[in-house]
Amino acid sequence: MPAITLTTLQSLKQKGEKITMLTCYDATFAHACNEAGVEVLLVGDSLGMVLQGHDSTLPVTTAEMAYHTACVKRGNSDALILADLPFMANATLEQTMNNSAMLMQAGAHMVKVEGQLWLAESIRLLAERGVPVCAHMGLTPQAVNILGGYKVQGRNENQARQMRADAISLEQAGAAMLLLECVPSELAAEISQAVKIPVIGIGAGNATDGQVLVLHDMLGLSITGRVPKFVKNFMHGQDSIQSALKAYVSEVKATTFPGIEHGFSA
Ligand code: KIV
Numbered sequence: 113m114p115a116i117t118l119t120t121l122q123s124l125k126q127k128g129e130k131i132t133m134l135t136c137y138d139a140t141f142a143h144a145c146n147e148a149g150v151e152v153l154l155v156g157d158s159l160g161m162v163l164q165g166h167d168s169t170l171p172v173t174t175a176e177m178a179y180h181t182a183c184v185k186r187g188n189s190d191a192l193i194l195a196d197l198p199f200m201a202n203a204t205l206e207q208t209m210n211n212s213a214m215l216m217q218a219g220a221h222m223v224k225v226e227g228q229l230w231l232a233e234s235i236r237l238l239a240e241r242g243v244p245v246c247a248h249m250g251l252t253p254q255a256v257n258i259l260g261g262y263k264v265q266g267r268n269e270n271q272a273r274q275m276r277a278d279a280i281s282l283e284q285a286g287a288a289m290l291l292l293e294c295v296p297s298e299l300a301a302e303i304s305q306a307v308k309i310p311v312i313g314i315g316a317g318n319a320t321d322g323q324v325l326v327l328h329d330m331l332g333l334s335i336t337g338r339v340p341k342f343v344k345n346f347m348h349g350q351d352s353i354q355s356a357l358k359a360y361v362s363e364v365k366a367t368t369f370p371g372i373e374h375g376f377s378a
Contacts, residue, residue, distance in 0.1 A: 115190030130320025139187025148357035185219025195220035226252035232285035239286030251294035266364035315342030
């Protein structure tokens, strides 16, 4: 059991203290993030892009996610480990149960699934079986081919209304956390107010209950040189990775990151 549990995260939301999350894929960075006070380590399927060099997250397999989750577990002492179910790993309810079991047995404390209302049944089944679930909404990179690119979601009133309603339905289905990616800041603020569970944002403004960034992005490392608007390079002004990680934690806690310039409008 990590020092940071779901209960800790719920009480941070209640107290109004921001939750810090970073992606993490190996033992050394898990230890470094622990030292910096990062509360949640996300073993994200972004590893397909930043570690494996693919141009999307689609090629990542559950076996690869389990491997990296086990690496993170070995370096971690007190953060909560959240692991992604990769593309099509939750295509059926049976696959969802089996693949979630693989990630939990590798060391995850919670799994993350991308989607909308259609996730409700699998979230309910997982929660009943002891698996906490984070629902990733807004820009869901596994659906990039449907979305037509990595675009901000929820910009028109119909989409926004649907996203608000889906968030509430997924909480009712048993989701333990929501993650909103590339959503107008005002909509993310409304959703964070509307649900009791913690809402973590990336490109979703600073009124969510916490923030996440891809580790390589916030350390200024990029293969393509294309840096999303919502990213800040925390290596600027720091002389070590450890100081950059600490700067991220203190800026998220102080709500100085993200700034208005990192967010999107409707
Ligand atoms: O896979 C990942 O790193 C993610 C973040 C972008 C939130 O899901």
